[in-house]
Amino acid sequence: MTAKIAINGYGTIGKRVADAVAAQDDMRVVGVAKARPDFEAKMAIRKGFALYAANPDAGTKFEKAGVKVSGALDDLARAADLVVDCTPEDSGYKPLYEKAGIKAIWQGGEEHSLTNLSFNAAANYEECLGAKFVRVPSCNTTGLIRTLYPLDDQLGVTDVLAVMVRRATDPGDSKKGPINAVEPELEMPSHHGPDVQSVLPKLNIHTIALKVPTTIMHVHALAVDLKRATTEDAVLDVWKRFPRVAFVSGADGVRSTAQIMELARDLSRNRADLYEIAVWRDGVHVTGGKRLFYFQAVHQESDVVPENIDAIRSMLEIQKDGRKSMEKTDQSLGIGIVK
Numbered sequence: 001m002t003a004k005i006a007i008n009g010y011g012t013i014g015k016r017v018a019d020a021v022a023a024q025d026d027m028r029v030v031g032v033a034k035a036r037p038d039f040e041a042k043m044a045i046r047k048g049f050a051l052y053a054a055n056p057d058a059g060t061k062f063e064k065a066g067v068k069v070s071g072a073l074d075d076l077a078r079a080a081d082l083v084v085d086c087t088p089e090d091s092g093y094k095p096l097y098e099k100a101g102i103k104a105i106w107q108g109g110e111e112h113s114l115t116n117l118s119f120n121a122a123a124n125y126e127e128c129l130g131a132k133f134v135r136v137p138s139c140n141t142t143g144l145i146r147t148l149y150p151l152d153d154q155l156g157v158t159d160v161l162a163v164m165v166r167r168a169t170d171p172g173d174s175k176k177g178p179i180n181a182v183e184p185e186l187e188m189p190s191h192h193g194p195d196v197q198s199v200l201p202k203l204n205i206h207t208i209a210l211k212v213p214t215t216i217m218h219v220h221a222l223a224v225d226l227k228r229a230t231t232e233d234a235v236l237d238v239w240k241r242f243p244r245v246a247f248v249s250g251a252d253g254v255r256s257t258a259q260i261m262e263l264a265r266d267l268s269r270n271r272a273d274l275y276e277i278a279v280w281r282d283g284v285h286v287t288g289g290k291r292l293f294y295f296q297a298v299h300q301e302s303d304v305v306p307e308n309i310d311a312i313r314s315m316l317e318i319q320k321d322g323r324k325s326m327e328k329t330d331q332s333l334g335i336g337i338v339k
């Protein structure tokens with residue numbers, strides 16, 4: 001079976017999910033929906049995706065701009081098995097999907113309570129098999145789960161403190177800031193800790209977040225208390241088994257997120273995306289056997305993309321084995337070659 005996938009919202013995340021779906025042999029894009037007939041709408045058509053107007057009244061706006069639409073969002077929903085909603089938070093399309101009787105995936109801008117099921121392929125693929133509505137948590141939350149789940153699974157985690165230095169906005173966005181300030185998130189813990197617990201409910205985690213004037217990546221500094229004594233090499237061996245964790249090294253000249261993104265460009269992937277979470281190999285330190293410190297960088301625009309593909313396979317039960325789905329996704333996107 002080739003699953004029919006609709007993408008509602010063709011912005012930073014939606015256009016990446018659309019390309020990733022198109023790269024699979026067990027699913028295809030039946031159309032993408034957008035609210036405005038801008039350059040991204042024109043690019044969707046140039047790439048061969050059928051374009052739909054997110055708002056039924058927007059048809060004329062698209063027509064006036066000379067952008068051909070194949071219909072409105074509810075037409076697209078009726079033609080699909082599942083919709084990946086990549087619209088901004090609280091866009092409120094759930095009733096439309098319910099009416100069309102299709103399954104839906106939302107992104108991390110939404111609350112866990114919208115679906116009561118948040119997804120991470122390594123941690124809970126099987127729990128989401130056949131589910132109607134699922135949420136893929138945010139880029140930061142996905143980044144934390146990527147490295148913490150393997151540690152908890154293999155070594156046991158008692159406590160986590162994660163300090164997150166967050167990018168101000170995405171590279172394509174000229175509206176948001178800060179552009180010359182550091183902005184602490186005064187909520188304590190930041191929303192990321194409870195969000196990690198939406199997938200790993202037993203993990204004892206506290207998060208602190210600050211926004212800084214950069215657009216390319218987030219950086220996390222973590223202190224993790226482990227149940228079992230370990231070494232730096234043993235920790236790296238745990239992560240080596242998870243292709244969505246990549247290693248970079250200060251000794252090789254990767255001193256900052258600037259070099260990580262340069263490395264990503266050198267990989268010649270689609271949009272120079274880095275789907276993996278980059279851990280500094282020489283930034284991993286164990287003290288007293290059980291306290292681990294490390295730094296990781298998150299490419300906010302792309303780390304959730306493979307998770308969306310696996311969530312589709314799980315919800316439509318195209319593949320019941322999460323590891324097999326992840327292998328297939330990773331192979332299609334070239335994940336796992338940075339070790």
Ligand SMILES: NC(=O)c1ccc[n+]([C@@H]2O[C@H](COP(=O)([O-])OP(=O)(O)OC[C@H]3O[C@@H](n4cnc5c(N)ncnc54)[C@H](OP(=O)(O)O)[C@@H]3O)[C@@H](O)[C@H]2O)c1
Pocket residue numbers: 008009010011012013014033034035036037038054086087088089091107108109110137138139170300301304
């Ligand atoms: N950006 C990231 O780094 C990132 C990372 C992980 C998760 N997420 C999450 O992914 C979701 C999408 O974020 P994004 O960054 O991809 O957003 P974005 O770049 O602003 O794109 C949003 C898309 O949704 C469309 N849209 C459809 N209905 C809309 C409506 N009612 N109001 C406004 N726009 C509507 C927009 O169309 P028009 O452009 O035509 O208005 C646009 O194509 C959010 O939940 C976000 O929290 C984002």
